[in-house]
Each structure stands twice: as C-alpha cells, then as structure tokens.
Amino acid sequence: MITSTKENSKHSPILSVQHLKKYFPIRNTFLKRRVGWLKAVDGVSFDIFPGELMGLVGESGCGKSTLGKTILGMYKPNEGKILFKDKDIIKLSIDEKRKMRRKIQYVYQDAAASLDSWWSVGRLLREPLVIHTKMTRTDMDDKVLYLLNAVGLRCEDLYRYPHEFSGGQQRRLGLARILTLNPELIIFDEPTAGLDVSVQAKILKLLITLKEEFQLTYIVISHNLSVVRMICNRMAVMYLGKIMEISTTETIFNKPVHPYTKTLIESIPQIGERKKHDNLFLKGEPPSPENMPPGCRFQSRCSFKKDICEKIEPSLQEVETGHLVACNL
Ligand SMILES: Nc1ncnc2c1ncn2[C@@H]1O[C@H](COP(=O)(O)OP(=O)(O)OP(=O)(O)O)[C@@H](O)[C@H]1O
Numbered sequence: 503m504i505t506s507t508k509e510n511s512k513h514s515p516i517l518s519v520q521h522l523k524k525y526f527p528i529r530n531t532f533l534k535r536r537v538g539w540l541k542a543v544d545g546v547s548f549d550i551f552p553g554e555l556m557g558l559v560g561e562s563g564c565g566k567s568t569l570g571k572t573i574l575g576m577y578k579p580n581e582g583k584i585l586f587k588d589k590d591i592i593k594l595s596i597d598e599k600r601k602m603r604r605k606i607q608y609v610y611q612d613a614a615a616s617l618d619s620w621w622s623v624g625r626l627l628r629e630p631l632v633i634h635t636k637m638t639r640t641d642m643d644d645k646v647l648y649l650l651n652a653v654g655l656r657c658e659d660l661y662r663y664p665h666e667f668s669g670g671q672q673r674r675l676g677l678a679r680i681l682t683l684n685p686e687l688i689i690f691d692e693p694t695a696g697l698d699v700s701v702q703a704k705i706l707k708l709l710i711t712l713k714e715e716f717q718l719t720y721i722v723i724s725h726n727l728s729v730v731r732m733i734c735n736r737m738a739v740m741y742l743g744k745i746m747e748i749s750t751t752e753t754i755f756n757k758p759v760h761p762y763t764k765t766l767i768e769s770i771p772q773i774g775e776r777k778k779h780d781n782l783f784l785k786g787e788p789p790s791p792e793n794m795p796p797g798c799r800f801q802s803r804c805s806f807k808k809d810i811c812e813k814i815e816p817s818l819q820e821v822e823t824g825h826l827v828a829c830n831l
C-alpha cells in the first residue's frame with residue numbers, strides 16, 4: 503500500500519487493509535431473497551504504522567463503524583485482506599484468530615452498553631484476566647489496581663457498579679477493561695460522543711497518555727473533525743464506503759485537495775469567522791449505498807463536477823508523498 507508518510511516508510515505496518523469490501527445483503531420482504539447489496543465498505547485500502555493515531559472521518563452512514571468492525575472480525579468481508587503484523591487475519595485458524603483478536607480491541611460508540619451493569623468494577627476488570635490468562639489472584643489484583651489508576655479512577659471504585667458512574671467515568675472504565683488484555687491496536691468509535699466539552703478534552707488527553715504508556719496504536723473513528731485534529735497524526739476521509747483522501751492531519755486541514763474534504767473542513771462551526779469559500783457547501787443528502795451512482799460517488803453533491811465525473815470512478819492517486827486523493831479533477 504502507498505499510504506505511508508516518509509518517516510513511516512522505515513517501518514512495516516502494524517495493520518494493512520487491502521481492497522476491503524463489506525456488503526450487506528438487501529432482501530425482499532416476502533421471500534427473503536437477496537435483491538441487491540448495500541455497499542457499506544467498498545474497496546478500502548490503508549496502512550497503519552506502530553504508534554500512529556489514525557483518524558477516520560466522514561458523514562453518518564459512510565461506513566466508518568462497519569470498517570472498524572470488519573477489521574475487528576465482527577463482520578466477514580466480501581473481499582480484501584486485513585494483515586495484522588503481516589498475517590492475514592481472515593485466513594487464520596479459529597484458535598489463532600482468538601489470540602490475534604485480543605491484540606485488536608474496539609471501543610464501542612455506546613461505552614455504557616458494553617459494561618455489564620450487574621457486575622462490580624472489580625469483577626468487570628478481573629474477568630478478562632481470569633478467562634485469558636493464568637495470572638495468580640494477587641497479580642490480577644495488582645494489575646486491576648494499576649489499570650484503574652492509569653485511567654484516573656480510584657481503588658474505592660472497585661466496589662461500585664457501572665451505572666453509578668458518569669459518562670466520562672464509564673469511558674475510563676471501558677478503557678481499563680480493554681487494557682487488561684494488553685492490546686496493541688485499539689479502534690475507538692466516537693470516543694467523545696455524548697460528553698460535554700471539558701470531559702471530551704480530558705478523555706482525549708487520557709487517550710494520548712495511555713497510548714504512550716502502553717505503546718498502543720489507535721484508529722479513531724469520528725464525525726467530529728476537531729477531535730481528530732486534536733489527537734491524530736494521520737487521517738482518512740470516507741465517503742459512501744470509500745476513502746476519498748488520506749494524508750497527515752496537518753496536510754488535510756491546511757492543504758485539502760478533494761472537494762469533499764474541503765467542504766467538510768468548511769463546515770466546521772467557527773465562532774465569529776466568515777467562511778473562506780462561499781461556493782463550498784454540501785448539497786442535499788448522500789446517495790443511498792444501496793444504489794450507488796456511476797462514476798464518482800460524490801458527483802451529485804460536488805461544487806466542481808465535470809462531465810468526466812459521471813463516467814469515471816476515480817481511484818486513490820498519490821498527489822505528494824503519503825497524500826492520496828480519489829478525484830477526477
Ligand atoms: N449490520 C448491518 N446490516 C445491514 N446494514 C448495515 C449494518 N450495519 C451498518 N449497515 C449500513 O451500512 C452503512 C454504513 O453504516 P455504519 O454504521 O458503518 O456508518 P457510520 O459511518 O459508522 O455512521 P455513524 O457516524 O452514524 O455511526 C449504513 O447505510 C448502515 O445502514
């Protein structure tokens with residue numbers, strides 16, 4: 503894959519996603535026969551290097567969560583490869599897959615829903631260690647206390663239940679639970695959704711601290727560009743199941759090339775500032791992923807559309823080192 507920046511080209515990627523497709527069947531209501539495909543992820547390729555924070559942005563329904571869940575193994579892809587440390591996850595045996603899966607963790611959009619409200623914090627954090635390791639009870643208790651402290655919770659919290667915590671504390675708890683399994687790659691799905699701005703900032707700061715302390719690599723899925731700008735070093739912009747632009751966060755924000763990226767950046771609310779480009783706005787709704795238009799999938803909403811865009815589907819092309827754009831113009 504050619505999605506690396508200059509510094510990254512020295513390392514091999516921790517994760518390489520190649521031409522990944524995940525289609526959901528559309529069935530007719532009576533006979534339940536498949537009548538088409540909903541193309542949620544439609545040929546996505548990118549690499550992530552150890553220690554990177556990679557952002558994945560795009561409008562609601564563009565396939566961000568489906569991509570994350572397919573990488574995690576929740577969905578079987580229709581096509582493509584997912585290489586984790588050079589091993590194709592899809593082709594591993596069930597036993598190898600189970601071991602590999604511990605290395606990749608997913609933090610769900612709804613943090614509270616992934617915590618069993620009948621279990622105390624102590625039990626919630628100890629359970630993965632009981633299932634997946636042969637640690638002694640004392641070692642487990644030490645690890646649980648260490649992680650609780652690392653995510654900013656107190657040892658008294660061991661005896662409380664998830665519903666007794668605030669939204670921000672529940673995120674911290676979810677993080678501690680995931681860290682029990684020593685993951686290497688964590689996929690965060692909307693890590694700050696539903697939190698007020700001051701808590702958002704604390705959670706983002708915590709993510710950065712934990713990344714350094716536990717030598718993690720992150721994929722941060724968000725429709726909030728400011729979140730990605732704050733913590734990610736590289737980012738990909740998705741539209742209707744495809745990556746339209748990928749580069750360093752700095753380049754995407756300062757020198758965006760794809761009209762969709764430019765429009766998304768223009769749409770970030772800014773107090774007291776006039777828009778730089780009045781002709782840049784998102785027209786209407788995106789087409790349905792069940793019925794994709796021919797040519798460029800962004801053409802119906804693009805302010806710069808040309809005839810060619812109705813005929814030719816652009817592929818990602820390198821415009822400068824590590825900066826790839828899928829646009830006919
Ligand atoms: N399990 C599923 N079965 C059928 N269709 C699905 C399934 N999961 C997602 N989809 C569809 O796939 C498309 C992409 O959904 P996805 O949840 O990946 O979007 P998203 O980018 O994460 O959106 P949001 O920002 O709202 O979370 C949508 O059209 C959605 O309806």
Ligand SMILES: [Mg+2]
Binds near residue numbers: 567
């Ligand atoms: Mg989602």
